[in-house]
Amino acid sequence: MSDFKRDADALLQGVVEGSPQVPGVVAMVTGKKANTYEGAAGERVIGAGEPMTTDTVFAIYSATKAITGTAVLQCVEEGLIDLDLPAKAYQPALGRLQVITGFDEKGNPKLRPPKRDITTRMLMLHTAGFGYDFFNPVYSRLAREKGQPSTVTATQAALTTPLLFDPGERWEYGSGVDWCGLIVERVRDQRLGAVMKERIFRPLGMEDTAFRLTPAMRCRLARVHKRRPDGSLNPLRDYELKQDAEIDMGGHGLYASIGDYMKFIRMWLNDGAGPNGSVLKAETVGWAVRSGLERGQKVTALPGVIPSLSNDVEFFPGVKKSWSYTFMVNDEDAPTGRPAGSLGWAGLANLYYWIDRVNGIGGFWASQILPFADKAALRNFTDFESAVYRHAIARDAA
Secondary structure (H helix, E strand, O other): OOHHHHHHHHHHHHHHHOOOOOOEEEEEEEOOOOEEEEEEEEEEEOOOOEEOOOOOEEEOHHHHHHHHHHHHHHHHHOOOOOOOOEHHHOOHHHHHOOEEEEEOOOOOEEEEOOOOOOEHHHHHHOOOOOOOOOOOHHHHHHHHHHOOOOHHHOOHHHHOOOEOOOOOOOOOOOOHHHHHHHHHHHHHOOOHHHHHHHHHHHHHOOOOEEOOOOHHHHOOEOOOEEEOOOOOEEEOOOOOOOOOOOOOOOOOOOEEEHHHHHHHHHHHHOOOEEOOEEOOOHHHHHHHOOOOOOOOOOOOOEOOOOOOOEOOEOOOOOOOEEEOOOOEEEOOOOOOOOOOOEEEEEEOOOEEEEEEOOOOEEEEEEOOEEOEOOHHHHHHHHHHHHHHHHHHHHHHHO
16 A cells, blocks of 8 residues: 555545544546546445445536536537637527626616627636626625526526626636537537537546436435534435436536546546547647636635535635636645646535646545535645645655
């Protein structure tokens, strides 16, 4: 047993036995060719006696976004999507959205036309004007007072929201990548899930990733848990992404095993190549991993507007960050050892991953806990990533 495996296994076991408790976790590390660490600890459902295993299936929430972004990049390569053409050319509904400037005395939204068109590039970079109700008080008010459906309903109505600002004005994390999925569907004339299966999952050998759970996936599914104010955990019986969804939500709708997602991470480490064929051209990967934000646009902290869904969160406070197609990029070295220029993001139920193309390393830490940015889960992930780089440095120095 390697020193890293021993230490990582101990870390995972300490997490599920510690306080505040984590119900279960799967963690993996990969190089360019294969996983170099796979670990699991705890339970899929706390108190149910079902052990967490490395093939457990998770709702991966916003870790879906990078896969949808890959589907968009494939369309760009084939000339089906122009990133700078008004996106209403692919999805006319985008051309009918207006900017919200506030609320009148009766509580109705005040709207005006946007100053410029939304482009697919803006949708990928989170600069189109969309947000999320759990990160933005305006959207939260629209949901609370005007019945604006949440994105978890997986409906067209959930995406038909006012813009928070003029397209291209600034960065705000939101539902733009869901619109990207609809654009892919329009130009491919297929459901997004079918596009992903044919063009991403098959070339990468991903058999445990889908918008709809197969029977084989369901029997390995981990349940989402809610952190109570006293720190204890409540397994949520009915908290599941819609299986008969109107829309395949490209921003958050996939289920996957972490082993499957590591295959996707390896594709990015290998310049777009997969074991069963190329997913992206190397030149596409070359520009897609770099920041696409314009001067004055910057990645900011995410305020937890709905406490049951998310805490306040900022990854690597004090470290300059930007956004690529479609990952967060740390523009400076991170305190964990992650080098500048690395990619990464997360999923709402406290799933976190990174892709370090400098060192040929990728990692994933997966749990199923709400709200997002759970202090224990985020600290545990940071400790795990730090251990990866600490052992890598020690190995290189030996």
